Amino acid sequence: MPDPFKLELSHRPRRLRRTASLRAMVEETVLRSADFIAPLFVVDGKGPPEAIASMPSVFRLNIQDLVKECRALAKLGVPAVALFPKLDASLKDDEGTQALNEETLVLRAVRAVKKALPQMTVITDVALDPYTSHGHDGVLTAARDDVANDRTVGILAKMAVLQAQAGVDLVAPSDMMDGRVGAIRRALDAADFTGVGIMAYSVKFASAYYGPFRDAVGSAKAAGTNLLSKATYQMNPANRREALVEAALDVAEGADIIMVKPAGPYLDIIRDVRNATQKPIAAYQVSGEYAQLHAAAKMGWLDLPRTRHESLLAIKRAGADMILTYFAKTMAAELR
Ligand code: PBG
Numbered sequence: 603m604p605d606p607f608k609l610e611l612s613h614r615p616r617r618l619r620r621t622a623s624l625r626a627m628v629e630e631t632v633l634r635s636a637d638f639i640a641p642l643f644v645v646d647g648k649g650p651p652e653a654i655a656s657m658p659s660v661f662r663l664n665i666q667d668l669v670k671e672c673r674a675l676a677k678l679g680v681p682a683v684a685l686f687p688k689l690d691a692s693l694k695d696d697e698g699t700q701a702l703n704e705e706t707l708v709l710r711a712v713r714a715v716k717k718a719l720p721q722m723t724v725i726t727d728v729a730l731d732p733y734t735s736h737g738h739d740g741v742l743t744a745a746r747d748d749v750a751n752d753r754t755v756g757i758l759a760k761m762a763v764l765q766a767q768a769g770v771d772l773v774a775p776s777d778m779m780d781g782r783v784g785a786i787r788r789a790l791d792a793a794d795f796t797g798v799g800i801m802a803y804s805v806k807f808a809s810a811y812y813g814p815f816r817d818a819v820g821s822a823k824a825a826g827t828n829l830l831s832k833a834t835y836q837m838n839p840a841n842r843r844e845a846l847v848e849a850a851l852d853v854a855e856g857a858d859i860i861m862v863k864p865a866g867p868y869l870d871i872i873r874d875v876r877n878a879t880q881k882p883i884a885a886y887q888v889s890g891e892y893a894q895l896h897a898a899a900k901m902g903w904l905d906l907p908r909t910r911h912e913s914l915l916a917i918k919r920a921g922a923d924m925i926l927t928y929f930a931k932t933m934a935a936e937l938r
Pocket of ligand 1: 727729731739776777811812813814815816821887888889890
């Protein structure tokens with residue numbers, strides 16, 4: 603009695619999904635600990651780790667604890683950290699003057715990490731938002747109705763040289779001012795830091811997913827509540843072609859690595875940029891992406907380990923060579 607439902611199929615894709623070993627053989631994307639860059643928050647003083655309400659398991663660390671954390675990451679095979687300082691409000695001003703202080707927190711942190719772990723790749727943000735009282739990524743015009751692009755770029759180039767002097771491997775301009783990558787490259791070369799690379803936040807959207815990060819570094823003020831919005835420099839989330847314009851400019855200006863940020867909601871952009879450039883691509887799974895998985899897991903609505911893995915796999919599959927993620931340590935431990 604022939605099976606009345608039997609189909610005459612020459613292709614049955616399910617054949618290669620039948621067993622775990624077959625599935626492993628045809629797996630196209632694999633995460634490894636070397637894919638991850640851990641963003642870390644640093645504070646002054648000797649206090650205990652400070653919790654950040656909207657970012658469970660992420661802490662602001664004093665320099666000593668930061669070094670310990672870096673050592674733990676290195677042991678797990680995480681090759682790089684991106685350092686973000688949280689300054690005391692009393693140190694912030696309109697011009698972000700502390701950004702050019704040779705003894706500013708993040709530079710002391712860089713020196714401590716590089717001294718303890720010379721092999722660790724250390725990355726620092728080049729932007730003024732942790733330093734300005736208004737929280738913008740640059741200095742304001744006299745009318746206070748715009749971030750002064752060219753004057754800001756001059757400050758950022760000096761900031762990058764200070765970071766290079768402190769020992770960073772990569773500087774990461776996250777400000778989205780026009781022309782900053784070229785200016786930073788020229789300043790680094792003029793100061794003989796030809797070996798220090800630029801990881802450019804080339805395609806950075808004006809995203810609501812940065813909310814928890816702004817709590818962490820205390821830059822929330824600029825988020826759009828006052829006259830001037832970050833949308834005057836960060837990209838419109840509606841735009842796709844513009845991402846290729848930004849990426850091409852940064853490549854032409856000398857960026858070594860092109861970043862797309864946020865990551866999860868912008869997988870199409872990661873793929874577009876992947877197809878448009880041969881440079882390595884970094885993607886930043888930002889604070890809000892991290893927070894939403896934690897929040898849903900806390901409600902019992904999502905499985906955190908599985909959604910964490912899947913979210914990062916999707917970012918790599920889209921074309922990212924490396925991923926900045928607050929899950930770096932957990933993932934590296936899990937993959938071991
Ligand atoms: C600031 C900067 C931001 C992030 C990294 N660098 C926030 C902003 O632009 O306001 C966001 C990172 C995150 O949300 O995890 N230049």
